[in-house]
Amino acid sequence: MISFLLCLAILIGGYFVYGKIVDNTFGPDDRETPAVRINDGVDYVVMPQWKLFLVQLLNIAGLGPIFGALQGALWGPVVFLWITFGTIFAGGVHDYFSGMMSERNDGGSIAEITGKYLGPVMQNVMRVFSVVLLIMVGTVFAVGPAGLIVTLCKNNGMSGVLATTLFWLIIILVYYFIATFISIDAVIGKIYPIFGICLIIMAVGVIFGIFTNPAYTIPEIWEHFGSMHPSGTPIWSFMFITVACGAISGFHSTQSPLMARCMKSEKQGHFVFYGAMVCEGIIALIWAAAGCSLYEITGGLNTGLAAALAEGQSAAIYDVCSKTMGGVGIALAMIGVVVCPITSGDTAFRSARLTLADWFKIDQDSYANRLKLCIPVLGVGAFLGIGNALGFINYTVIWRYFSWTNQTLAMIVLWAASMYLFQEKKNYWITAVPATFMSAVSATYFILAPECLGSLLNSKTAEGATIYNTAVAYPVGVIFAIAMLAIFLHATKKRTAKNA
Incomplete structure (x- = not known):
């Protein structure tokens, strides 16, 4: 429990200390923000700071820091370190700069921001990548909750159309269309803060239940510093990919521009972007602690979890x-597993619309222009979702690539932020160091993961256990990270020479 409390204290302190360093490095000022200058009553709308924070938290969180943290707890309390230091030095930095760079560029989507600082080739790659990723996220977060609602209906004796996935999927997709089409403060700005509070209350209730029940003990990092994963999956780099939303997640960079278009002052960025990421890190830390403390450990492995x-x-x-919470906890869990994915799905589709709008230069202040993008975006999502519900489309295999692509996106955004800071003649190491680290994570995972090159390079024991080819993957990861840093430094020298 001591190591958990230390990590919690470091996370909170990180917001006030390192978060302020990040904020000062960027240098927010009193210039007119896009929400004030462009205000179109749809996507550019001024919202109060407390609402910006809660909406941002739910945009980036949903169930991500819960699912990822529970999976990460399979490795044991060592996951506390990644959540804590990943949030402070990588995730918070990533979210802050993705939001504030958008703020300085008229609230532009992350694809446009990346293109501005990394060139037109990367811009087009990110445009396609972002739209595909966002539609995929939105679709999965429609199908998943629909299935959960059906399970709840059947468990309570309901039958007929109310107990079919297709019915609830259509209901959710209709909601998605409404939330994607209308003003951001009409639906998202009103209901998201409520569910954001529910997400926080659920986490507080879980840790309170652990602390007050003598049967549960949070293990110490120094007593279980090695891997406790029952399958023998290596900590590097699987844990760093698995725990994404609770430490650093590229998906966040697609969401931050939504709030960048709603800020009254640049000085709100520290609280809204860095603060929301720290809050998400705290939620992830609590759920990781629950995973480590509530379940049986056999032979030093988290077999119960x-x-x-x-x-x-x-x-x-x-x-x-x-x-941890009894009946109240069950009610909160139902809200969480059904509502939180939906609140990630609708903003994913909204971000897809805005990414396309920025790409094709289509103003979104008229109903007709929004329909031009809402209909195809939601149409593709409906086709995939309904096709999956009816059984003739299975994108489960494609979705397995999300973990890797998510962290690769974070890597690219951090490199873009590094180039931005270089051009502004500011300390770019604050983003270049985590960018280099995430380059190593992404490359190593690509070599090791079964859904990537691991299917060719790994082997199996007679009992069927996987033997990971770390002898190849680890050096490749390090070499790739060094190469990315060298390319970045070479690019800075070329630009310096060009401007001399």
Whole structure:
């Protein structure tokens, strides 16, 4: 428990100390923000700071810091270190600069921002990449909650159309269309703060339940510093990919521009962007602690947690909440596993619309222009979702690539932020160091993961356990990271010489 409390204190302190260093490095000023200058009553709308924070938190969080943290807890309390220091030095930096660079560029989407600082080739890659990723996220966060609602209906004796996935999927997609089409403060700005508070209350309830029940003990990092993963999966770099939203996640960079278009002052960035990421890190730390403390450890391995997760991530959330909070926890768990994914899905589709609008230079202040983008974006999502519900489309395999692409996106955004800081003659190492680190993470995972090159390079034991080819993956990861840093430094020298 001591190591958990230390990590919690470091996270909170990180917001006030390192977060302020990041803020001062960027240098917010009193210039007129896009929300004030462009204000179109749809996407550019001034909202109060407390609402910006809660909407941003739910945009970037949803169930991400819960699912990822529980999966990360399979490695044991060592995951606390990644959540803590990843949030402070990587995730908070990534979210802050993705939001504030958008703020300085008329609230532009991350694809346009990346293109401005890394060139037109990367801009086009990021445009396609972002739209595909966002539609994929939105679709999965429609199908998943629909299935959960059906399960709840059947468990309560309901039948007929109310107990079909297709019915609830259509309902969710209709909501997505409304939330994507109308003003951001009409639906998202009103209901997101409520569910953001629910997400925080759920985390507080979980840790309170652990502290007040003598049967639960949070293990110490120094007593279990090695891997406790039952499958023997290496900590590097699987844990760093698995725990994404609770430490650093590229998906956040697609969401930050939504709030960059709603800020009254640049000086709100520290609280809204860096602060929301620290809050998400705290939520992830709590759920990782729950995963490490509530379940049986056999032979130094988290076998009990593995068994709970085998029943499904939503079932594991339900189990944690019921064990720590009883009936109230069950109610909060139901809100969490159904509502939180939906609130990530609607902003994913909204971000896809805005990315396309920036790409094709289509103003979004008229109903007709918004329909031109809402209909195809939601149409593709509906086709994939309904096709999956009817059984003739299976994108499960494609979705397995999300973890890697998510962290690769974070890597690219950090390199773009580094170039921005270089051009502004500011300390670019604050972003270049985590960018280099995430380059190593992304490359190593690509070599090791079964869904990537691991299927060719890894081997199996006679019992069927995977032997990971770390002898190849680890050096490749380091070499790739060094190469990316060298390319960046070479680019800065070329620009310096060009401007001389």
